[in-house]
Amino acid sequence: MALAAELAARLNCAEYKNWLKAGQSLLLLRAALQRFAGEQAHAFHQQLAARLPSPPGSRCRGHCLPRGKQFQPVCTLCKEWKKEILKHHTHRNGEVNWGNCRPWLWPSNPWEIAKAYMPPGKADSCGPDKCDASGLLNLFTFCDYFSNIDQKKVREVIKCRNELMHSSDMKVSSSWLKQFGNHIQNLLAEFQHVPEAQMATTSIEKLLKSDWAVHVPGEDQLDGLEGEMSPGQMTEIEAELIKERLNEIRLCMEEQGTMSKEDSNRIQAVRNFIHSNHDLQRNLQEEVQNLEDLVQKMNSQEQVVKETEEVNCEQKSDEGCPLEKMKRTV
Ligand SMILES: [Zn+2]
Incomplete structure (x- = not known):
């Protein structure tokens, strides 16, 4: 079957289409917040670095290597950074996915700090542009540098995102999608000062309204094709x-x-x-x-x-x- 025909057949299932639309909304949310997250991570890093006595050129000398949730640094520098990272963790006694980080880069790379506040599996995400929505949202909620963002709104989107990714058959109902759309728009409203977020508000609104009909060559033109993907x-x-x-x-x-x-x-x-x-x-x-x-x-x-x-x-x-x-x- 040709690409368009196979896709059209899949999109015949309204609930699968809903699943995709929700996923695409998350991709748009992510794209809208990446630059912001990168800049904030940079500012946060500067704030931490200013408090740490690290003479120029100082670096990890203990080959300190975390594993999963375990990290026992050997050198003083990594110990100090670890302490600072924990100070800004909103769940101080909670688990930290140290395995995401390469501690020897902490003094020079803000994103290596940001990843300490993210779920496991982010070791290879080497910058905000490589980070998924889940990583960004977790950073916003587990790092207190972002506490001026309404945390309830962040958590609502995280919850929906988990439901979406764990749905056993990759399908969600239209009422679920509608609610999810509202949660995403509520969160985006927190970023009035981020132009990309304001643009995403419009694109997500359009996306959720569109019907995503696919034109199969040789068949009659379907409705709803104009301006679609x-x-x-x-x-x-x-x-x-x-x-x-x-x-x-x-x-x-x-x-x-x-x-x-x-x-x-x-x-x-x-x-x-x-x-x-x-x-x-x-x-x-x-x-x-x-x-x-x-x-x-x-x-x-x-x-x-x-x-x-x-x-x-x-x-x-x-x-x-x-x-x-x-x-x-x-
Ligand atoms: Zn070290």
Whole structure:
């Protein structure tokens, strides 16, 4: 099937279309706030640097390397920076994803500081232009430098974003989309002084009203095409959102260290969806392969755990392994 025809078939499902529109709204929100986030991160960094006694040329001398939520710096410089970062964390006793950061760059790179306030998996996001909406929104809520932004509005959008990315079948209802649109617009209203945010308000309003009909060559012209996106642009948005979803599932499993029933259902749903759409299959090859590799790793780990349990059970059977007891009583 041609690209436009495959896409048109997918967009026949109103709830999938809603899912995409919500995702596209997040992409627009992100684009609107990136410059602002970058500038603020820079100013925040200057504020911290001014308080830290770091003579020119001073740098990490301990090869200090964080892992996930763990970070025990060896050198004084990293210790001082860590202390300052924690001072500005809105959940001081909460968990910090230190694994996002390269501490030896803290004295010179504001974004390496910003990433300490973000969810896991942001190690490769090397600047605001590479950062997704979730990263920016978490920065706004976990770093007190941004506390002049209405936190309730930020959290509403974070909550919706999580619902969107965790929805098992990549579908949302029209009433959910409407509410989500309101939350995004409320948040954008906080950024009156950011011209990109004001422009995004208009684009998101238009986007949520449009019907995203796709013209399939050779068929009758469909309504609602004027000023809308081409099939190529649409599939780009689709690919980006599905990538984010696949990454989300991957991060979630990596963090838990296992694959829950829910994870495996989610993976199966995305797998089925991608396999039935050839254009997506082509675009998402790499991400799908990464996920399949992780699934395989998780499965073989589980197998090892099971086998160890079985061996333990056999060894203990004389002492009364519950399973053996049951067998004996039957
Ligand atoms: Zn260090």
